[in-house]
Amino acid sequence: MPETVHKQHVASNDGTAGRVRRAALAQILAAAEQVFAETGFNGATMAEIAEKAGLPKANLHYYFGTKEELYRAVLANTLEMWLTPISAICPAADPAKAIADYVWAKMEAARLRPYASKVFANEILHGAGHILDFLSNDLKTLVEEKAAVLDGWIAEGRMRPVDSKAFFFMIWAMTQHYADFDVQIRLVLGKRQLSRNDFAYFTAEVTRAVLRVAGLEPSTGEGV
Amino acid sequence: MPETVHKQHVASNDGTAGRVRRAALAQILAAAEQVFAETGFNGATMAEIAEKAGLPKANLHYYFGTKEELYRAVLANTLEMWLTPISAICPAADPAKAIADYVWAKMEAARLRPYASKVFANEILHGAGHILDFLSNDLKTLVEEKAAVLDGWIAEGRMRPVDSKAFFFMIWAMTQHYADFDVQIRLVLGKRQLSRNDFAYFTAEVTRAVLRVAGLEPSTGEGV
């Protein structure tokens, strides 16, 4: 019964247990995010998550009840991160700056929380069964709202005509690619790790590409 | 012992058994591609693949030995599809046409073989352990070769300056997104399926975006 919610036991005598609790929850969630990202829901084992969190396996069940519930908690964490940066896109903003800021925030998320991105990608790839509601309600509404902002800019001649929803798909695809497909990128480039500098370089490149699509590129005088 | 190669039993008396064999192999591979795509390597079960292929479970082991070997066979199929279309990019070609043809071929692959794309994505997402050699040898070489073609076009002023490898990452990300993240796209758009027409529309949109990045857009007179 994946739908039953596990009881939240709260220490009633003092603040120490609460602190222990919060620390344990944070450790478990961080470990779970990594393990789910690396091996998927089915490949992940509670034993491996417990080991990485430095706790006995039974404690995971004490805090989260089931593997399923732990997974949903990790996903919930991820979704928040996924949505936040899009707030840069608002009617009053300067189109070029707003879009560049959004791309920057998405690339930062790819760099700093690659596991979160991978958990999300894995969930979509396998049918998104746990977040169907989120996608068809929250995200759908948000995209419609933000696409309307782009359409407004286009109508005002402040941005070149594009399909505004496809434009978001493009940004998501390009930025998340640097988290989700990092292994491929590293191996093709022959690098052991993508450094902070590599990310700065690719962020500039992605930003340039996206702004060119929107007809907003700062003029470099290098055109054909 | 995932490295041991399962014996290939070949019928010696007549052609019928060979035909049965080929049919069985094709059925198993098609079923496996779908099941691995939908649930990942660990989530997939031999029982489910067998059911979808219309064969008893033991036959899968007869033909492929282990689940691991079956998975590698599916991956091998996929990689060929993955590489083929890039041949459009060659020095003698017209840049705009070559790039548009490549994008078109990748979008067709996303439309016609979404499971193959998902199996590949899933493999990369989880560390690419089965195709490290492919990525760091075959693919690396190919990308260097094709990036050199783009760099040549840029040097000749036939294309706007871009990082040629990041340009390929961009094309891969954008096109494969329509296979790998199709659930998200469908739910955000409120569509039950992406039709042939939807794909034609998005292919045009992706092509336009990519050509704008390369400074090769057929002039539409709509610029800002």
Next chain:
DNA sequence: GTCTATAGAGAGATAGAC
């Protein structure tokens, strides 16, 4: 609140009949 020990289910693999 925490942990050890174990029950119970499910999946990969195979023996052996046909």
Next chain:
DNA sequence: GTCTATCTCTCTATAGAC
């Protein structure tokens, strides 16, 4: 060459001591 029946192992989940 094909299939049924089964073995064995791994993993989730929990009971119960502390």
